[in-house]
Amino acid sequence: MTQNNRERLRKAQAAAAKQQRLTRIIGVGAAVLVLVVIGVFVGVLFQNQGKVAASSSITPPNATADGKSVVQNPGKAKAGAPVVELFFDYQCPVCKQFESGYGEAITSLAASGDIELHYRTMTFLDNNLNNDASVRAGVAAMCADTVGKYSDFHNAIYTNQPETEGAGYADSVLRDTIPAAVGITGDNLTTFQSCFDKQATKAFVTNSNDLGTQDMLSVNKQVSTPTVHVNGKDLPVNNIAQTGASGTVDTAALLALFQQYA
Amino acid sequence: MPESAAALPSRRPWPEWVTLAARLILGITLVVAGALKVTRLDASVQSVRLYQLLPWDLTTIVGIALPILEIAVGLLLITGTFTRLAAVLGALLMLAFIIGIASVWARGISIDCGCFGGGGAVEASQTQYPQEIARDVGLFLTGAWAAWRPRSPFAIDNWLFAPTATEPDASESEESPADKEPAR
Numbered sequence: 001m002t003q004n005n006r007e008r009l010r011k012a013q014a015a016a017a018k019q020q021r022l023t024r025i026i027g028v029g030a031a032v033l034v035l036v037v038i039g040v041f042v043g044v045l046f047q048n049q050g051k052v053a054a055s056s057s058i059t060p061p062n063a064t065a066d067g068k069s070v071v072q073n074p075g076k077a078k079a080g081a082p083v084v085e086l087f088f089d090y091q092c093p094v095c096k097q098f099e100s101g102y103g104e105a106i107t108s109l110a111a112s113g114d115i116e117l118h119y120r121t122m123t124f125l126d127n128n129l130n131n132d133a134s135v136r137a138g139v140a141a142m143c144a145d146t147v148g149k150y151s152d153f154h155n156a157i158y159t160n161q162p163e164t165e166g167a168g169y170a171d172s173v174l175r176d177t178i179p180a181a182v183g184i185t186g187d188n189l190t191t192f193q194s195c196f197d198k199q200a201t202k203a204f205v206t207n208s209n210d211l212g213t214q215d216m217l218s219v220n221k222q223v224s225t226p227t228v229h230v231n232g233k234d235l236p237v238n239n240i241a242q243t244g245a246s247g248t249v250d251t252a253a254l255l256a257l258f259q260q261y262a
Numbered sequence: 263m264p265e266s267a268a269a270l271p272s273r274r275p276w277p278e279w280v281t282l283a284a285r286l287i288l289g290i291t292l293v294v295a296g297a298l299k300v301t302r303l304d305a306s307v308q309s310v311r312l313y314q315l316l317p318w319d320l321t322t323i324v325g326i327a328l329p330i331l332e333i334a335v336g337l338l339l340i341t342g343t344f345t346r347l348a349a350v351l352g353a354l355l356m357l358a359f360i361i362g363i364a365s366v367w368a369r370g371i372s373i374d375c376g377c378f379g380g381g382g383a384v385e386a387s388q389t390q391y392p393q394e395i396a397r398d399v400g401l402f403l404t405g406a407w408a409a410w411r412p413r414s415p416f417a418i419d420n421w422l423f424a425p426t427a428t429e430p431d432a433s434e435s436e437e438s439p440a441d442k443e444p445a446r
Contacts, residue, residue, distance in 0.1 A: 043330055047304065
């Protein structure tokens with residue numbers, strides 16, 4: 001009788017201990033799961049944090065409808081003119097060299113309507129250089145487009161590119177120095193600075209980087225700048241360099257090269 | 263005198279100490295790798311995209327979830343919580359990284375693996391695929407070992423899965439039938 005009772009008590013205690021152990025394991029497991037879910041949630045939240053409210057978002061007036069690029073001299077291109085897409089990042093030193101060496105020749109072909117020139121803003125160097133200067137410079141350039149100064153602003157950003165890659169652009173350079181240098185004044189300056197302060201073109205810029213990444217991955221299998229596409233096909237930048245030394249480019253030869261790849 | 267100094271832990275068989283080392287090596291590596299990426303999730307997403315292995319929309323989810331998963335698995339390994347499960351996950355992560363790096367190498371794509379943040383395109387001469395794969399194979403082996411022999415000192419599991427004292431057969435048999443959890 002007492003033997004039986006003791007046995008029963010022992011069994012009950014064992015069952016209770018086992019139940020407690022199971023509860024403990026499930027509890028800790030659930031806590032770990034909850035923490036991971038919270039982590040992912042916070043991650044997604046942070047990822048979306050930088051996005052501008054749709055109401056204040058601005059698309060540059062000279063942007064293409066697909067949101068990929070900004071067109072130079074819109075409507076000027078002759079029928080059948082090659083579409084030249086220039087992929088660049090404002091923090092890329094080689095892009096600056098390319099721009100100073102061949103930019104003028106390329107823009108002159110766009111001005112004459114022999115090519116349709118599309119600027120495609122990339123911002124992936126922010127990731128490599130661990131800053132946000134490419135996006136901010138891109139945002140400023142797009143804001144300059146709203147006051148009709150995109151091209152000058154684009155060139156002036158490269159003029160102000162810091163000697164050391166990764167030093168980035170100060171907001172004051174993008175907001176004050178460059179606008180003054182390219183002659184954005186009065187109401188235009190107010191419009192520009194309001195756009196820049198609200199980072200109103202940021203959604204366009206980050207989307208442009210995404211679309212550019214997709215196109216470069218499918219055509220070039222990698223993302224790097226400067227990259228030139230003619231009618232959607234890759235034109236190696238080295239081939240452009242063969243049309244003349246930096247700054248002394250034969251525009252006829254350059255046009256012939258574009259047409260050859262078109 | 264020397265025997266009594268660290269009497270209890272030193273009685274553990276040597277594989278348990280190997281497991282402790284494996285846990286710490288893989289766990290700390292994962293936490294560091296995850297922490298360096300988690301502050302720049304946009305960069306993490308971009309890195310995943312450059313592998314050109316996943317559909318575009320999936321890269322966003324993977325780029326965000328990967329660093330968080332790395333930190334979580336790493337912390338579980340360091341603390342020795344659900345060691346076997348965490349070690350299996352850690353080894354699977356390494357396997358995925360090995361496949362990813364081998365695949366970009368085979369396709370002739372030149373990127374930095376972005377394993378510890380950063381990433382992006384690099385010159386073909388600057389790729390480090392053999393070193394990166396060798397490192398990840400080593401880490402895979404630590405995960406495989408800890409999954410095979412999950413028992414180790416200084417682990418939460420020792421408390422979490424402690425056999426119930428009143429159950430005589432729990433302390434005798436390696437795995438009592440009631441134990442669903444394999445980590446013990």
